[in-house]
Amino acid sequence: xxxxxxxxxxxxxxxxxxxxxxxxxxxxxxxxxxxxxxxxxxxxxxxxxxxxxxxxxxxxxxxxxxxxxxxxxxxxxxxxxxxxxxxxxxxxxxxxxxxxxxxxxxxxxxxxxxxxxxxxxxxxxxxxxxxxxxxxxxxxxxxxxxxxxxxxxxxxxxxxxxxxxxxxxxxxxxxxxxxxxxxxxxxxxxxxxxxxxxxxxxxxxxxxxxxxxxxxxxxxxxxxxxxxxxxxxxxxxxxxxxxxxxxxxxxxxxxxxxxxxxxxxxxxxxxxxxxxxxxxxxxxxxxxx
Numbered sequence: 001x002x003x004x005x006x007x008x009x010x011x012x013x014x015x016x017x018x019x020x021x022x023x024x025x026x027x028x029x030x031x032x033x034x035x036x037x038x039x040x041x042x043x044x045x046x047x048x049x050x051x052x053x054x055x056x057x058x059x060x061x062x063x064x065x066x067x068x069x070x071x072x073x074x075x076x077x078x079x080x081x082x083x084x085x086x087x088x089x090x091x092x093x094x095x096x097x098x099x100x101x102x103x104x105x106x107x108x109x110x111x112x113x114x115x116x117x118x119x120x121x122x123x124x125x126x127x128x129x130x131x132x133x134x135x136x137x138x139x140x141x142x143x144x145x146x147x148x149x150x151x152x153x154x155x156x157x158x159x160x161x162x163x164x165x166x167x168x169x170x171x172x173x174x175x176x177x178x179x180x181x182x183x184x185x186x187x188x189x190x191x192x193x194x195x196x197x198x199x200x201x202x203x204x205x206x207x208x209x210x211x212x213x214x215x216x217x218x219x220x221x222x223x224x225x226x227x228x229x230x231x232x233x234x235x236x237x238x239x240x241x242x243x244x245x246x247x248x249x250x251x252x253x254x255x256x257x258x259x260x261x262x263x264x265x266x267x268x269x270x271x272x273x274x275x276x277x278x279x280x281x282x283x284x285x286x287x288x289x
Contacts, residue, residue, distance in 0.1 A: 039137070041131050041132065041133035041134075041137050042133070042137035042140065042141050045128065045133065045137065045138065045141035045142075046140075046141040046144055046145055049111075049115060049141060049142060049145030049146075050145050050148060052115060052145075053111055053145070053149050060107070060110075060111070060149060060153075061149070061152060061153055061156065064103050064106070064107050064153045064157075065103070065153060065156050065157045065160060067103075068099045068100070068102070068103045068157045069157065069160060069161070071095075071099055072092065072095055072096065072099055072161060072164075072165075075091075075095060075221060076091060076092035076095060076165070085222065085223045085226070086223075086252055086254055089252060090165065092164075092165045093165050093166070093167045093168075094248075094252075095220075095221065096158065096161045096165060096167050096251075097158075097167070097175075097244075097247055097248040097250075097251045097252075098219065098220035098221065098244055098247075098248060099157065099161075099220065100154045100155075100157050100158040100161075100247075101154065101178070101179065101182060101220075101243060101244045101247040101248075102215050102220050102244070103150070103153045103154045103157050104150040104151060104153065104154035104179055104182055104183050104186075105150065105182055105183065105185075105186045105211075105215060105240065105243065106150075106186070106211065106212075106215060107149050107150045107153045107154075108146045108147055108149060108150030108151075108182075108183040108184075108186040108187040108190065109146070109150075109186040109187070109189055109190040109193070109207075109211055110149075110190065110207075111145060111146040111149040111150070111187070111190065112142045112143065112145070112146035112187050112188075112190030112191045112194055113189075113190035113191070113193040113194040113197070113203055113206065113207075114190075114194065114203070115142065115145075115194065116142065116190075116191065116194025116195055116197075117193075117194045117197045117198075117199075117200070117202075117203050120194075120197075120198060120286070120287070121198070121199060121200075125287060129284075129287060129288065135278055135281040135282040136278065138281050139188075139191065139274070139277055139278050139281055142187070142190075142191050143184065143187045143188055143191065143274075144187075145187075146183070146186070146187030146190055146191075147180065147183040147184055147187050150182075150183035150186065150187065151179060151180070151183055154179060154183075167251055168251060168252065169250065169251055170250070170251065170252060170253040171249065171250045171251075171253060171259075172250060173250070174246065174247075174249055174250035174259055175247055175250025175251060176250070177246075177250075177263065178243055178246040178247040178249075178250065178259075178262070178263070178266065179247060181243070181263070181266045181267065181270060182240075182243035182244075182247065182266065184270050184274075185239070185243070185266060185269055185270045185273060186211075188270065188273040188274045188277050189273050191277045191280075191281075192273065192276060192277050192280060193206040195277075195280050195281070195285055195286050195287065196285075196286060198286065214238055214239075214240045215240055217235065217238060217241075218235070218238050218240040218241040218243070218244050219235065219241055219244050219245060219248075219256065220244060223256055224236075224241065224256050225256060239265060239266065239269045241256075242257065242261070242262035242265045242266050243262070243266055245257055245262055246259045246262035246263060246266065249262075
């Protein structure tokens, strides 16, 4: 009997433990996990966030583009011929990079913040927390989807305006770098805001009292050199100013500060906010009740 018992296959529970040990590399005969299977959680979460805003593209993509176009038509028609920020540059052309970047920033923030806040309100955030997804995968899935929405809206708005006002593109690489970096900053900030907010009113505080004022006072519609000295110094404390100024430099080769200075400041802000977001996700701040 003892020899027969030794020849019997192990119980189902032990088989499961053996399979899991094999997956972890516990036996020499285990087949290693493919790179895709290691990041399945990230790919799935990213795809979910990507499709989330595309399924309502009229609201998340077309509506912001229309809003930016209205800003362009109103301000360009009102101030054209009365304001010249850069010598030889039409005011409407000056506005387009600022409006495009404003669209990138606001929509990147809106995507990650609203998605997290709504998931918490509806209670389906648990389906994201239960799978074995690391805090880094969680962060980058939401971040890249937010960047994708922001860059999509900004590029669409810019392409539409080319039908009305020609805009030069002297340094396209600089424009691309600041568009990506700016959307990354706001996407990461949106993750922080979405984790902190448990309802719409709390998220509205971030949007209406932080994001909108900083964006409108960052030189979208003017150069800060046209401001009094005190307000110029205040503008230098606004990180969004460096995103917009660096992005505009990519079009006209002119800006209020050096693009290298702007890039250094934007990179530092991105690193700081990303580390904060990663720490909040790792600790489960307001995600695990």
